[in-house]
Amino acid sequence: MKIALNVTTALGLALAAGATFAPDANAQQVLKIAHILPAGDPRDLGARKLEELIEADDTCDLDVQVYPSGQLGMFNDINEGVQFGSIEMSVMPASYIVGTEPLFGVFDLPFFWPADADKLNELQHGPAMEKLGATMANHNMVLLDVWRTGYKQWTANRPLKALPDYDGLVARVMPSPVLAEQQKALGLTPVTMPFPETYSALQSGAIDAQENPNPTSWNMKFHEVQSHLTMTNHGTLDQVILVNKPFWDGLSDECRTAIEAAMPSANELTFSETMKQEDEAMADFAKAGLTVVELTEEERNALRDAILPTVRQFYVETNGEEGEAIVGAFEAEMED
Template sequence: MKNILGALASTAIAAAIGMMAVSGAGAAEFVAKIGHLESDQQSRHVHLEKVAELVAERTGGAVEFQIYPQGQLGQQREMTEGVQLGTLEATVAPAAFLGGFNPAVSILDIPYLLPADDEAAQAIRSGAFGEALCDSFDTRGVECITLWPNGRKNFTSNEPLADLDDFAGQKFRVMDSNILIEQFNALGASAIALPFGELYTALQTGVVDGQENPLDTIQRMKFYEVQEHLVLSNHGAMEDVVLFNPAFWQSLPEEHRTTIVEAFNEVIPDLIEHKAAAVDAALEEIKAAGMNVRELSDEEKAAFREKMYPAARAAYIERAGEEGEQLIAIYEKEYETAAE
C-alpha cells in the first residue's frame, strides 16, 4: 500500500510540475491591470474584454490585460492616481471625472461639442483634436492613447420641457463643473452641483427639478420613477479616456504599443453599436414607465447649441487658460470641416 501511495504521490507531483512548466511557458511577458467603474455588462467592460482578446492574440500572448470593473481597484480618482504612480498599469476613465486632474479635458463638458453623426464625431475624436487632447495628459504623468465614446446625455425634469423657453427658472443637478453650470445659466435655468448618490432623493423631494444623463443611466438608476418629462437632446458627449502608466507603456516594444492602440480604435464601431442597443432598450423601459418623451428636431438642437455653446466655451477657457484656447482653436477647425 505504501508503494502504491508513494507512486500516486510521485505521479501527482510530476503532473503538478508539468502543469507549472506549461503555465510558465505560456506566461505573458507584460501584464497590465486595467481598472474602470462600469459593471461587467456595460459597453466599456464588454469592449475592454474584446481589446484584451485582440491584444493577446496579436502579440502571441506576450501582453495580457486583466480587467477589473465596478471600481474593484478604487474610485476613479484613486485609479487615476494609481496609473500616475505606477501602482496600476491602466484605467479607462470618464472624461468628466478628470477635469480636476487635467483642466484641458473639461472641453468635453461643452454641450453639442461633437456632431450627431457617429462617423463625423469619430473623425473629430480620432483627428487632430483627439490627438491634441491626448497630448494634454503628457504633463500630468500619464499616457493617453485614445478616446472612447460612451453615449450622450439627455434632459429630464418634473416640469414641462416643451421648448427651449421652458428651461427658464428650473433647477437642474449637475456634476461640479462651471462649464455645466454656465450651460444651464445660458438657458435661464439654475444648476446645483450635487453628488450622484444624492440625485434620486433630490429629484424625489424637489431639491432640483431635473438632471442630465445618458438614457441607460436614467433607466438603471430608475430616475423615471421620480421624473415626468424626458427630452432626447443628445447634447452632452460622454467620452472615456484610455490612460496608461508611462513607465509601463514605454517598457512595451513599439510593435506592441501599436497593436494596443489599433485594438482600442478597432472596436469603436462595435462599441458605439453596443451602446446604442443599450440606449434603445433603456428608452423602451422609460416609455413603458409612462414618462413624457420628446425628441428634439435638428433645428431645435441647433438653437440649443447656439444658446449654450458660447457660455460653456467661455467658462472652459477661463478654467483651462491658454492651453484651453489652443485646444478650442483646433476643435473648432475640425468641427467646421466635419460639418461640411
Template sequence: MRKAFTLFVSLVLTGSLVLLGCQSTTPQAQQASSTTVLRLANVSPVGDVRDLECKKFADLVSQKTGGKVKVEVFSGGTLGDWRETIEGLKAKSVQVVLESVGTLDAYDKYADIEAVPFLIKDSDHYSKVWNGDIGKEILETVGSNAGFQLMGPAYRGARYVTSKKKVASVNDLKGLKIRVPNIAVYVKTWEQLGASPTPMAFTEIYTALQQGTVDAQENPLSENWNSAFYEVCPYLIGTKHIYGTDVFIMDREYFKSLDPEVQAAIQEAANEAASWRTQEVLKTEKDYLDKFKSKGITYVEVNRDEFVQKLGDFVGQHFPHLKPWADKITQL
C-alpha cells in the same frame, strides 16, 4: 564515525550552496515568465456597454500578448469613483481607467474640449472629429500635458437629461437642481442655462434623485437605463447637448515602461474595443429610447437652437483657450 560526520557536513554545505544558487536565480526566472496584471476601473454598472467594452479590451490584450498581460476589470465603481481611480493611476493602485476625456480637466485645461455643449452636431460629425486629425491632436496634447496615455476614443453616446420635472424649453431649467460631474465645463453650462448644477459622484445619483437632493441628472442613454433612473425620473429630455468620448487612460510613464510589443498590443486592443463600442452604441441608441418609453417615461424633444442661443459665445466667454479647437470642430 569521524569520516561519516565529515561526509554529512560536506553534504549539508553542498546542499545549502545549491539552494542559495536556486534562490538567486529563481526571481529572475519568475520575472521572465510572470504575467503582468493591469487593474481596469470603470464606474458604470456591470452589463453596461462600458463594462462590455472593458471586457472586450481585456480579451484582446490577452490575445495580442499571448497571455503575458492580463487585464482585470472592476466595473460599478468598486475601486472608487472616476476621480479616485484616475488619481490611482499615478499611485499605481490602478493601471487603466475607462473614462471621458473631460474627466482629465483637473490635469490639463484642454481636456475640457470634450465637454463643450452643442459643439458636435450628430454622430456623423462626431466621427469626423474623433476619428480624424483633430481627434488625434486632442488626445496627444491632453495626454502629453497631463502625463497620461490616452487610447481608443469610443462614442459614449449623446447625453440626455432624466428629470423629475418636465423640461420642454430652456426656460423650464430655471432653478432645476441637476446633478453634473465635478467638471468645470458641465457646471458652467448648466449655470448659464439657468439651472442649479450640483456636482456629485456617479454612484450617488440614484439615491440623490430618490431622496430629492437633485431633480435631474444627465448621461448617455445606456447609462441612464442601466442605472434604472427611469424608476425615479418620469421624464427623459432629448437635449443631446454633448456627444461624449471615452478613452482608456494609463499613466504615461508606466505605459512607456512596458515592452514596445506590449505597448503596441494595448494600443491596438484599445482601438478595436473602442470601434466595437462605437458601433454598438450607434445601433442601440434608438432601442434605449424605446425601452424608456415602454416604462411609461415621457420623452420630450427640445429645440436645440434655443439652448445654443441661451449659451451665446460660451467658449469665448468662459474657456477662450479652447476656441481654436472649437472653431476647427465647428467647421468640419
C-alpha cells in the same frame, strides 16, 4: 499577526545575511483596466474586448485584468491610480479628467460636437484630439483612445424645451467647471454629488434634473423617479482611455502595437452596444410611461445660441491661449 511577524523576522535575518531581493524578471506583466460601471455595461464590454484581443496576441505576454463597478475605487481614485502607476489603464468620462487637465473641459461644451456619430468618431481621432491628448504627458499619462458612449439628454419632471423651462431647477453635475457653467447658463442650480446618490436625490426631490445618455439613465433606473425625457442631444459623455506613461513607455514595441491594434475593435463594440441599449432603453421608457419630448430644430438652435457662446467664452477665459488653440483646432476640423 503571527504570520506577519514571521515574515518580518525572516526578512530581517535575510537582510542581515546580505541577501538581496529583486523582482522576478520572468514574471508576467499585468495590465489592470479600471472603471466604475457594472459588468455588462458597454464600457465594460469594450474593456473585455481589449482583454480578449491583447491576450490572444502571441507577440505580447500581458495578463489583462478588468475591474468594473469601482472595484479599484471611484473616479478620483482611479484617475490618481493611473497617474501614479498603481493602476495601468482606465476607462472614464472626460469630465472627470478636468480636475487633472482643465483643457479636457472642451469635451463638455454644449451643442458643440457633431450630431453625426461617424463625424464625431473622425473628429475624436484627428489632429485636434492628438494635440489635446499630448497634454496628458504632463500628468504622467497617455491618451490612447476616445470611445463614443452616446449623446446626453435631460430628464426632469417637466419638459425642458426652452430656456424658461430650466429656470430654478436644481440639477446634478459632474465635477467639471464647464458643465457647471453650462447649467448656470441654462438657469439651473448645479449640485455636485457622487453618481450613485443621484437616484435617491431625484426620488426625494433634493435635485430636479440630470443629464446623461439614455443607456446610462436607463441602467441607473432614473425613469422610475422622473416623468419626462427631453431629447436635447446637447452634449456627449464619451470615454477617454488613459494609460500610465511609465508603464506604457516600459512595454515592448510588440505589446504597444497589440494594445493599439485592439483599440478600434473595443471602441466599435462599445459604441454598437451603446446603440443597442439605446433601443432597449427607449422601449422600457415607453413601458414605464415616461413622456419623451422631442425638440424641433428651431428649439434646439435657440438653446444652443443661448448657452454655447457663454460656455465657450468661459472655457477660453479659464484656459487662456491654450484653450483658445484647442477649441479653435476642433472648430477648424469641423468646418473642413
